[in-house]
Amino acid sequence: MKKLAVFGATGSIGRAALEIVKSYPERFQVLGISAKTNLNLLKNLAQKFKVPYLVVENEELAKKLKASLNYSAEVLWGDRGLKELSILPEIDLLLIGISGIKGLIPTYYGLKKGKIVALANKESLVCAGGLLKKIAKQTGGKIIPVDSEHSSLFQLLNKEPFSNIEKIFLTASGGPFYKKPIREFVNITPEVAIKHPTWKMGVKISIDSATLMNKGFEVIEAQVLFDFPLEKIEILIHPQSIVHALVKLIDGSYLAHLSWPDMKIPIAYALTLFERIKLPVKELNLEEIGTLTFEKPDFQKFPCLRLAYEAVREGNFAPLILEAADEVVVSAFLERKITFDKIPYFLEKTLKEFKINFQVKEELEDILFLHQEVCQFTKNLVEKGS
């Protein structure tokens, strides 16, 4: 029986995880769930699974939730609540389904306590990959990727000695604008940009998929997770999103992992610690799909890809700077302060012009502070530039 905490329980990752838990009550017990503000859904989930520890964004919501529950639970709140839940001694495994830099908090504290962290939060590895790996090494904590591409890579790489691997390939659907002429990018509205062709996801990640910044972050994550040289990590455009990752072996052959785009598969693989279980997912029949296509990514049209590779090469917090800038720039696009085509422009400008003006200790507080500083810097850039 694995004892879980699900961070971001009301988001797409959290809901999928709880669907799995519901099907396998003999395998999993949920001891904690968190949500930002979706109090109704959190309450429903809490009552359904009789979850003893709950976390919400602030004290007010915590009181409201506590008062409305039909059973007695510990209701925590804020960053402190995230921390407290992540270090509870009775919990084995944390699923981090929170998006944004906040996801780093439970990841960091969970790893500090040597826990297993099933990580769907991109920002943690992009902004603090080195730190998290260092901690995991010290404490025996484990990071298990839950992103579909990284889970697929993890599954494939587990199966071959490291020295047999020549290259790794992350696939990308290409997003909704892969075939659109670049001169029309200026007219792309937020309404159109959030419609991802194959995956159902949150707003921020949908925009990141449209700019391919998301795939850039995934390259950074892969580099951190698998300790693999950047020049051997490639992207393949694969609009059907059926093949999630490929590994090229030194004998010239490839291993691939395929499925319908359904997060339940990577989540279950992580929660079960690499057992496989039957899942309520759509049946994949290749003869029905018929055609799988692959293309080279277009680095000219999608400069965010180039920025990601450059940030890794640059090192020294450049991936964090890129990620923080992206949060601000995507918000600005969603608020119609800047046009879609300007997203990479402001990212590149931040990367070039932001200077770290204090001694960053590789610890949580400094990283969160630096992230804020970059956000503020990019906000100013956007205000001035738009």
Add this chain to the structure above:
Amino acid sequence: MKKLAVFGATGSIGRAALEIVKSYPERFQVLGISAKTNLNLLKNLAQKFKVPYLVVENEELAKKLKASLNYSAEVLWGDRGLKELSILPEIDLLLIGISGIKGLIPTYYGLKKGKIVALANKESLVCAGGLLKKIAKQTGGKIIPVDSEHSSLFQLLNKEPFSNIEKIFLTASGGPFYKKPIREFVNITPEVAIKHPTWKMGVKISIDSATLMNKGFEVIEAQVLFDFPLEKIEILIHPQSIVHALVKLIDGSYLAHLSWPDMKIPIAYALTLFERIKLPVKELNLEEIGTLTFEKPDFQKFPCLRLAYEAVREGNFAPLILEAADEVVVSAFLERKITFDKIPYFLEKTLKEFKINFQVKEELEDILFLHQEVCQFTKNLVEKGS
């Protein structure tokens, strides 16, 4: 240093194997090679690798070869020669690249001596799968598949617990006539039929690929090799021959193995006992290939597929009967005694009408005798029917 015997050294499998040996002289030593009648090539290979044991088809060829060699070697001949080479104590691993039922001889004797048999010969498993597995179990001998599809399956199945596997898929190019209307099958000539669209192979196997009988035999082989229920073994038509096999897991995802159609990959995987080594094969770039397609196989148009499944269900030497009949029927087609569309007709007729009229002990002699009996029976059928 692995000590090898390469049976069928002058055929496509044997030549590919010796190319690998040439690139890795520190890994492999060739102690024996055999060929049927291609004396010139056998002599060249023998001299190049200074092979101490050689086998040819008959005494006359043996004498001729012995006289022409520029070094001293033991030259054996006939079935007895195949047997003697296969049981030499100093040899670890036999590669069986002989086509036809003759390939069973070294396979059988090698396994009896507990050797590792890298098996590219289809007939061995189709005609005597049960016997070979029984012997391997007794002696600790190992069968490693070298057929590309089975090697791919072997690689994929090695990576997951048996209970995680829901289905296995063998891919098939579909051969040259997959899109041809069935009413035109009567006009297909041997010259056209031997031109396989993706693989370069011998004549018999090229015809078997055109009728899809080859894929049917592969289903039988897979069933024997992997002890997998027949109803969970499926065929997918995949004209590009890039994905060689897929394994469907219980969580709804698939693992796949991909490469250019090049036998050096499965041969090297077997010869190295599942290490991987760099190979002189064409580089596979999925973005250059662009499109991979998959279709359901057409059992109406290609009744040989149905016959293979029926033969496994029937059991009791039916796969052997099908295979023996096929040797005769394919020869008759190549000699223009029957038309292409009649191939499955004579196979089915043999399956239905051939009666085993003696007590078959599951031993080599009886199996070879039964095979001959079926061949004679089908010859008579063809003579009468054409």
